[in-house]
Amino acid sequence: MLAGAAGNGGGEMAKSVCIIGAGIGGLTAGALLANAGFQVTVLEKASTVGGSAGFYIRKGRMFPTGATVAFGLEEGGLLRELLNESGVQLPAECLSHPMDVILPDRKISIYQRTEYWEEELQRVFFEHPERVLRFWRELHKIGEMVQAVSASGISLPIKKLYDLGSFARLALRRPVSMLRLARYALSTVEDLLKKHKLEHYLPFRQFLDAQLLDAAQTDASEAALLPSSLALTIYRKGSFSIEKGLGQISSSLSERIVELGGRVELVSPVRKIEYSKSENKWKAESRKCSGAFDLIINNSGISFGKGTSHSEGDEFSWGAFRVDSIVSGKDQKTLPFAYQIMPQGEQEAFHGPIYATLQESRDASGLTIEDEMILTISVHTDSKIWASFGKEEYRQRKEQLTGRLLHEVDKITSIKTRLQKAEAGTPLTYQKFVGKTEVGGFPLTVRNSVIKPKSFRTSLPGFYLAGEQVFPGPGTLSAALSGRNAARAIIKEH
Numbered sequence: 001m002l003a004g005a006a007g008n009g010g011g012e013m014a015k016s017v018c019i020i021g022a023g024i025g026g027l028t029a030g031a032l033l034a035n036a037g038f039q040v041t042v043l044e045k046a047s048t049v050g051g052s053a054g055f056y057i058r059k060g061r062m063f064p065t066g067a068t069v070a071f072g073l074e075e076g077g078l079l080r081e082l083l084n085e086s087g088v089q090l091p092a093e094c095l096s097h098p099m100d101v102i103l104p105d106r107k108i109s110i111y112q113r114t115e116y117w118e119e120e121l122q123r124v125f126f127e128h129p130e131r132v133l134r135f136w137r138e139l140h141k142i143g144e145m146v147q148a149v150s151a152s153g154i155s156l157p158i159k160k161l162y163d164l165g166s167f168a169r170l171a172l173r174r175p176v177s178m179l180r181l182a183r184y185a186l187s188t189v190e191d192l193l194k195k196h197k198l199e200h201y202l203p204f205r206q207f208l209d210a211q212l213l214d215a216a217q218t219d220a221s222e223a224a225l226l227p228s229s230l231a232l233t234i235y236r237k238g239s240f241s242i243e244k245g246l247g248q249i250s251s252s253l254s255e256r257i258v259e260l261g262g263r264v265e266l267v268s269p270v271r272k273i274e275y276s277k278s279e280n281k282w283k284a285e286s287r288k289c290s291g292a293f294d295l296i297i298n299n300s301g302i303s304f305g306k307g308t309s310h311s312e313g314d315e316f317s318w319g320a321f322r323v324d325s326i327v328s329g330k331d332q333k334t335l336p337f338a339y340q341i342m343p344q345g346e347q348e349a350f351h352g353p354i355y356a357t358l359q360e361s362r363d364a365s366g367l368t369i370e371d372e373m374i375l376t377i378s379v380h381t382d383s384k385i386w387a388s389f390g391k392e393e394y395r396q397r398k399e400q401l402t403g404r405l406l407h408e409v410d411k412i413t414s415i416k417t418r419l420q421k422a423e424a425g426t427p428l429t430y431q432k433f434v435g436k437t438e439v440g441g442f443p444l445t446v447r448n449s450v451i452k453p454k455s456f457r458t459s460l461p462g463f464y465l466a467g468e469q470v471f472p473g474p475g476t477l478s479a480a481l482s483g484r485n486a487a488r489a490i491i492k493e494h
Contacts, residue, residue, distance in 0.1 A: 014039045015494050018284045018293040020270050023051025024476055025466035026299030027253035028483030029490075030262060031086035036491045040262035041293070042254070043286045045269035045300070045435055050250035052439060052468070053476040059421065061369075062362040063324045064245060064376055066439070068336045069098055072477045073240040078150060079249075079477050082484055087260075088252045092240035099239075099338040101353075102412055103206050110235050117236065125204050132204060135196040136233075143233035145181045146226050148174070155485040156453040156471045162492050163485075185450050187225040189232075208232070210340045213352040213380060217318055217474055218443035227449045227473060241336050244366045245359070246476070265289055269435065273304045275461065282462065295494065297486050299466040302435045310442070310454050310469040317438035319383030319427030321350060323402050325375045326361065326420040331413065335359050335373070343408050349401045350379035356409045375415060377405045383427035383437035398424055441468030441478075449473060456486040464489065 015038050019026040022044035034040045048054050052066035072079030073092040083090060099110040108124040111117045121136055122129035153165025171178045189208060193199040209219040215231035216223045242248045254264045268288035273296065275282055281292040303309040311317075331337070336359035343354060354377060361372035379401075389397060402424040410416045427437035442448050453471040456464050468474045470482040 015294040015490075016041070016292075017295045017297065017490065018043065018282065018291070019297045019299055019466075020273075020284070020302075020304075021051065021298070021300030021467065022046070022049040022054075022250065022254060022264060022266070023299050023467055023479060024053045024250050024253070025051075025468070025470070025479035025483035025486075026297060027250050027257070028082060028086065028480045029297050029299070029466050029487040030264075030483075031088065031253045031256045031260075032082075032484060032487035033490060034257050034260035034262045035085070035087060036487075038490070038494075040257050040260075041289075041291070042257060042262070042264040043268045043270050043284065043289070044264065044266050046433060047267050048247070049254045049264065049266070050247045051299075051434070051479075053246050053479070054250050055245055055247035056433075057364045058324070058423070059326075060364055061326060061374065062245065062247075062364065062366065063374060064247065064357070064359070066378075067246050067476045068338070068357045068359055068376070069095065069239045069241055070246055070249065070476055071234045071237065071239055074238045077237065078147075079480055081151075082480055083249070083252075085484075086253060086256055088249075088256050090242060090249060090252055092242050094238040094240055095334065095336075097334070098235070098336075099340065100412075101207055101210050102339060102341040103203055103210075104342060104344045106203060108207060112235055112238055114236055125201070125207075128198065128201055128204070131196050131198055131201075135192060135198055138196075139192065139229050140233045140236070142181070142184055142225065143229035145177050146230040147234075147237075148177075149181070150230070150472070150481070153484075153488075155456070155488075156450075157455050159455070159457060160489070160492070162488065181226070184225050184229075186446055188446060189220040189223045189225055189228050192225055193220060206342050210342050210353040214340065214355055215475060216444035217380075217440055218445060219352075222443065222445050224444050224446045224449040227444050231444075231475070244362065249476075263289075270300075270304065273308070275463075280461070295462040295464070295490055297464045297466050297483075297490075299483070300435065301438075301441075301467055301469050307458050307460050308463065310465065311436070311438070315442055317442055318351070318380040318440055319386070319437050320378050320430065320439050321381045321386075321401055321405075321424070321426055322376060322378040323405050323422055323424045325377075325406075325415075325422035327358070327373045327375045327415050328418045328420055329371060330373060331358060333358070339409065339412055341408055341412060349385070349397060349404075350381045352380050354379050354405055354408050356412075358413075372420075375409070377409055379405065380440075381427065386426045386428055387437070394426075394428075398426055439468075441474035444473050456482055456489065462494075 152167040341354040361369040
């Protein structure tokens with residue numbers, strides 16, 4: 001049995017918090033709470049920490065579970081500040097050219113430096129260079145304002161005064177900017193395209209849709225302008241790689257929790273949770289440990305009963321199909337390097353762009369393997385399709401889509417002749433290993449991000465949520481911010 005409380009040095013008993021799921025949202029919350037004197041226990045189903053920003057070991061190699069680059073790690077950046085507050089120091093390298101987006105008839109390179117990026121925009125979208133540049137400069141201005149609002153620590157929906165963070169001071173300091181931002185509150189990216197007469201310019205739309213499906217889980221027609229403006233322009237602030245991979249952020253947060261007296265239990269899926277009214281505590285039962293806790297943060301995205309997750313609704317969320325492979329040789333590009341590929345032809349089994357990432361190959365202990373790379377390819381797919389297949393059709397479809405994705409990537413960079421090993425995973429694979437078929441959170445529509453954002457609070461006593469299903473939404477940085485919001489509420493109220 002786990003002890004539910006421990007002394008905090010002040011004579012009182014420290015409140016105990018159980019965090020379900022060791023994704024970056026839960027680990028951020030855990031590190032901040034442990035720092036504040038709470039007794040923290042993290043229970044994780046997988047054998048490694050990090051969730052969609054972690055890694056797993058297979059056949060003696062380290063594979064990313066999802067994201068391979070981080071945002072917000074610049075000096076004063078949102079994620080950097082959160083890590084500092086958590087007591088985690090982690091060096092990161094800014095990538096000057098992290099990605100190429102491959103459209104059916106052209107290629108656009110993503111650059112960090114503004115002057116290079118604006119030159120690239122005008123070169124690639126040569127049919128309407130002035131309009132595209134005006135669109136992007138306005139988008140950038142909106143993104144800068146959204147960044148300032150995010151940095152204020154605001155958390156939607158606002159239920160308590162502290163949910164505002166320092167937004168009131170920001171609004172007093174920059175009233176005109178905030179009023180201007182309010183004008184865009186109900187706008188989509190499509191609305192800004194129309195303003196600049198670009199809504200029918202197909203190559204530019206394809207580029208935006210490729211970027212948005214990855215960052216906002218929807219396309220320009222539905223993506224809310226405010227969060228999308230930051231997602232589309234954040235590369236100018238910098239995208240960052242971390243030695244031994246992005247999973248090191250989660251590993252460092254996990255180590256920090258343990259260092260502060262907390263526990264992180266892996267391969268310990270939570271079987272059941274229930275609230276005891278007589279004790280005012282939550283009873284959590286997992287594979288490795290059970291105990292009573294004052295508070296719970298569900299970072300898993302999985303429902304454990306009514307009101308315990310936003311996944312209980314009928315709102316659509318994407319699943320993922322991925323191929324993890326080992327490729328011999330090293331490319332000349334600085335690793336990690338990503339490709340977003342908008343394929344031509346039928347896309348029955350998947351939706352939107354193919355996302356391929358090349359990175360250094362590492363063994364189970366994190367040491368670099370020379371003359372070898374890890375290639376990860378992923379696409380959005382409807383989970384229900386895969387659940388409907390019989391055993392043989394499932395096997396055939398999986399094999400066909402694996403071949404299609406490898407073929408599309410091979411058109412861009414030669415990999416087929418260098419392929420050593422390739423294994424595919426469907427939404428049913430995710431169900432087996434992480435307990436859910438949908439990954440990536442809900443689409444960042446105007447409704448989800450502005451009108452009715454999903455709160456970290458629930459109607460249950462002492463029960464909170466974190467992760468990609470919660471405001472501010474999908475992505476590593478957003479998930480970390482959701483954890484910060486939940487931790488702040490607990491620290492203020494308990």
